[in-house]
Amino acid sequence: MIFNNNTAQQTAELLLQINAIKLNSKNPFTWASGWKSPIYCDNRITLSFPAVRNYIRDEFVKQIEDKFGKPDVIAGVATGAIGIGILVAEAMGLPFVYVRPEAKKHGRQNQVEGFLQKGQSVIVVEDLISTGGSSLLAVDALRNEGANVKGMAAIFTYGFPISEEKIAEAKLEVYTLSNYENLIAKAVEKQYVSEEELETLQSWNSNPSEWGK
Numbered sequence: 001m002i003f004n005n006n007t008a009q010q011t012a013e014l015l016l017q018i019n020a021i022k023l024n025s026k027n028p029f030t031w032a033s034g035w036k037s038p039i040y041c042d043n044r045i046t047l048s049f050p051a052v053r054n055y056i057r058d059e060f061v062k063q064i065e066d067k068f069g070k071p072d073v074i075a076g077v078a079t080g081a082i083g084i085g086i087l088v089a090e091a092m093g094l095p096f097v098y099v100r101p102e103a104k105k106h107g108r109q110n111q112v113e114g115f116l117q118k119g120q121s122v123i124v125v126e127d128l129i130s131t132g133g134s135s136l137l138a139v140d141a142l143r144n145e146g147a148n149v150k151g152m153a154a155i156f157t158y159g160f161p162i163s164e165e166k167i168a169e170a171k172l173e174v175y176t177l178s179n180y181e182n183l184i185a186k187a188v189e190k191q192y193v194s195e196e197e198l199e200t201l202q203s204w205n206s207n208p209s210e211w212g213k
Contacts, residue, residue: 036212118146132163
């Protein structure tokens with residue numbers, strides 16, 4: 001669920017402007033899930049553009065406080081959301097931790113890095129939600145440490161049914177700054193995509209797990 005329409009449209013336009021959204025229907029990208037895709041969203045690029053990262057930080061701060069109230073801790077999902085998560089935590093004057101995909105094999109063998117006490121309320125910051133698998137692994141890790149995960153705030157979601165089902169099963173409240181629907185609408189409006197590319201994106205979005213096979 002997006003925080004609001006105005007933020008969703010503005011965020012989509014900024015991602016397009018800095019080329020964080022890449023389109024390539026002839027040589028599709030392969031996601032970590034194994035899916036083939038004509039689109040790739042690389043939100044790490046936002047960190048290289050001060051005006052964009054500051055906008056994202058400020059919107060996260062405002063929307064998190066509005067939807068969830070001020071938590072005890074901000075948690076970033078490694079590695080893509082560590083940078084923006086730190087910016088959000090700093091702006092809110094809160095502690096920050098980050099969550100690895102799995103526990104380290106050496107040292108203290110942590111999966112959650114940083115100081116986190118049982119019972120503390122946590123908002124998870126994520127850069128992107130695709131199938132939802134990695135995002136929810138981070139939530140599970142925090143809950144296993146005794147954290148009270150109040151919700152998740154992400155920059156962007158593709159809005160796939162599989163991710164929405166997983167989020168519902170996890171009993172997690174999730175909001176995003178923008179989503180696929182707003183991105184495509186803005187891409188068409190600003191002529192970032194051709195008619196042929198639009199058809200490809202619509203075809204892919206209707207059945208992403210089977211597209212390109």
